[in-house]
Amino acid sequence: MTSTTVVHRRGHQQSEDSIGIEAIAHFNARESTEQFPEFHDDAKDLGQYQDGYMPYGDSPSYLHNPPTPRSNTASEGVRTRSGRSTRGRTDSPFSNGRISKSPAARTKKEKKSKLDRSKTPKLTAPLSILTKDLTVPCKDMDAWVHRSAETRRAEVEKRNGYVTRPMNSFMLYRSCYAERTKAWCVQNNHQVVSSVSGESWPMEPQEVRAQFEEWARVERENHAKAHPEYKFSPSKSGKRRKGEMSDDEGDDVSEIDPHADPDGDYRGAGGRNTRQRRALQQQQQQLAQHVPMNDVMGFSSNPYYAQQTMPGYDQSQYQYVHAGRPLPSNVAFDANGVPFNTDTNTYIPQAMYQHPQVQDFHGMRAPTPQQQQQQTIGGYGLPGGQQMMAEESFAVSSRTGTPSMHQYSNAYSQQQPIYQQQYTSSSNHGQQQQQHRQSFSQYVQPTMDAAMVEHQQWLVDAAQPQPAIDPGLEEYAHFENAMGDMNGLEFIQDSTSPMDGRGMPSAWSNGESLQ
DNA sequence: TTGAATGAAAA
DNA sequence: TTTTCATTCAA
Numbered sequence: 001m002t003s004t005t006v007v008h009r010r011g012h013q014q015s016e017d018s019i020g021i022e023a024i025a026h027f028n029a030r031e032s033t034e035q036f037p038e039f040h041d042d043a044k045d046l047g048q049y050q051d052g053y054m055p056y057g058d059s060p061s062y063l064h065n066p067p068t069p070r071s072n073t074a075s076e077g078v079r080t081r082s083g084r085s086t087r088g089r090t091d092s093p094f095s096n097g098r099i100s101k102s103p104a105a106r107t108k109k110e111k112k113s114k115l116d117r118s119k120t121p122k123l124t125a126p127l128s129i130l131t132k133d134l135t136v137p138c139k140d141m142d143a144w145v146h147r148s149a150e151t152r153r154a155e156v157e158k159r160n161g162y163v164t165r166p167m168n169s170f171m172l173y174r175s176c177y178a179e180r181t182k183a184w185c186v187q188n189n190h191q192v193v194s195s196v197s198g199e200s201w202p203m204e205p206q207e208v209r210a211q212f213e214e215w216a217r218v219e220r221e222n223h224a225k226a227h228p229e230y231k232f233s234p235s236k237s238g239k240r241r242k243g244e245m246s247d248d249e250g251d252d253v254s255e256i257d258p259h260a261d262p263d264g265d266y267r268g269a270g271g272r273n274t275r276q277r278r279a280l281q282q283q284q285q286q287l288a289q290h291v292p293m294n295d296v297m298g299f300s301s302n303p304y305y306a307q308q309t310m311p312g313y314d315q316s317q318y319q320y321v322h323a324g325r326p327l328p329s330n331v332a333f334d335a336n337g338v339p340f341n342t343d344t345n346t347y348i349p350q351a352m353y354q355h356p357q358v359q360d361f362h363g364m365r366a367p368t369p370q371q372q373q374q375q376t377i378g379g380y381g382l383p384g385g386q387q388m389m390a391e392e393s394f395a396v397s398s399r400t401g402t403p404s405m406h407q408y409s410n411a412y413s414q415q416q417p418i419y420q421q422q423y424t425s426s427s428n429h430g431q432q433q434q435q436h437r438q439s440f441s442q443y444v445q446p447t448m449d450a451a452m453v454e455h456q457q458w459l460v461d462a463a464q465p466q467p468a469i470d471p472g473l474e475e476y477a478h479f480e481n482a483m484g485d486m487n488g489l490e491f492i493q494d495s496t497s498p499m500d501g502r503g504m505p506s507a508w509s510n511g512e513s514l515q
Numbered sequence: 516t517t518g519a520a521t522g523a524a525a526a
Numbered sequence: 527t528t529t530t531c532a533t534t535c536a537a
Contacts, residue, residue: 164535164536164537165535166536167536167537170536171535171536171537172537174537175536175537178537193537194537232534232535232536233534234533234534234535235533235534235535236533236534237533237534
């Protein structure tokens with residue numbers, strides 16, 4: 001059975017994709033869910049194109065070569081390490097600035113998200129925010145992409161000579177937040193990480209994505225330097241195209257399957273040369289020092305972060321949920337409002353979160369964006385590229401009149417560009433800045449509350465056993481007899497005291513320790 | 516999971 | 527020829 005994915009032209013339902021976001025979009029949701037299907041694809045491409053492209057478009061200082069936008073890649077002759085630029089197809093010399101909509105401009109492909117969404121939390125905000133206060137660190141991607149050629153070659157050695165592809169922006173992003181995502185989801189499942197990352201990625205503010213795209217560019221570059229001869233050559237093992245005959249050549253080229261665990265740290269393939277491996281591990285450990293993302297990238301200058309230091313915001317949230325911010329997904333609260341992990345039935349260690357910036361309540365001095373930037377980006381001792389990037393992003397965002405339709409069906413994103421504009425443009429005027437910040441807070445406030453409610457609801461739902469059928473329904477009563485104890489729902493109702501409830505629904509028994 | 520790149524079908 | 531599409535593969 002070939003796993004053919006039928007291409008439904010009609011955007012019959014993007015639900016699977018954007019539904020997570022949709023759930024958040026209290027603002028848009030009410031209107032029509034219909035608007036998405038048709039516009040989704042186009043809007044996506046356009047939006048992405050702009051978003052991905054513009055931050056670099058004007059970049060005077062950093063490589064003239066913008067990273068490729070999205071689907072329509074390589075519009076600028078991207079120099080791939082393969083030497084041969086992508087001029088095979090999309091790189092038509094003609095398509096100057098124009099995305100040709102030709103014959104059957106189709107959605108690239110229906111994606112089959114094979115992940116059971118019920119096991120993953122719906123994101124109400126990007127991971128950079130949701131996991132902001134987790135003590136679990138982000139990976140230091142800057143150090144990662146700047147690995148020396150020696151290190152890179154050593155890695156290859158470790159893989160029996162297999163040269164892996166450089167990570168693209170999303171993979172870097174995913175990697176950066178993997179641990180945090182696991183912590184937040186309280187699951188150690190790479191599929192969940194992928195899914196959550198994928199949902200979060202389009203919600204990330206431009207600065208963040210631009211930063212990862214920049215890192216991806218650096219990664220490609222350094223990868224090329226380390227492996228000049230490398231050329232991506234995917235195996236053709238896949239099924240043939242339409243009319244292709246299926247005859248010979250079914251040879252699978254892949255004899256080396258260097259990877260197995262998609263998520264984790266690579267575990268040595270051949271396990272040879274222990275000494276070398278060990279040295280490498282040390283190297284890697286040094287390189288992969290963990291540094292909080294906010295500090296690394298100055299993301300705290302982002303409105304998202306700024307807003308979380310708002311007294312009003314924190315206060316209300318703090319009152320609402322004791323942690324004062326979105327919590328990991330498998331969190332529920334006991335009768336006293338103390339958070340505990342529904343997965344393990346244990347209380348959540350305090351260390352899991354920084355405590356809300358209570359000091360901000362009183363002192364309430366959120367650093368200005370400039371301060372943040374200088375502290376974080378400038379102080380990080382980078383080649384300066386990042387600082388540029390940040391500035392560019394701001395500049396760009398200020399001329400981005402319209403947020404891309406697709407990616408933001410939620411209130412955050414729709415507001416963000418607008419706010420950024422004000423936020424940035426007023427950076428020289430303390431008063432205005434204050435004012436804007438305030439207004440942003442006011443605007444976002446209800447959103448965040450809604451998000452919290454949403455999340456709370458999710459937590460509650462998630463904490464329930466999975467029986468998919470509301471016991472309250474009469475219909476269920478009928479089925480109950482018919483189905484008997486088939487589902488073994490016995491333990492359901494002892495939710496009175498969640499703490500002593502032994503059996504957790506299988507859905508939560510993801511097992512797998514957190515390393 | 517997204518994105519970069521490939522090879523081949525389709526226009 | 528150029529554009530579109532299905533695939534592979536990075537973790």
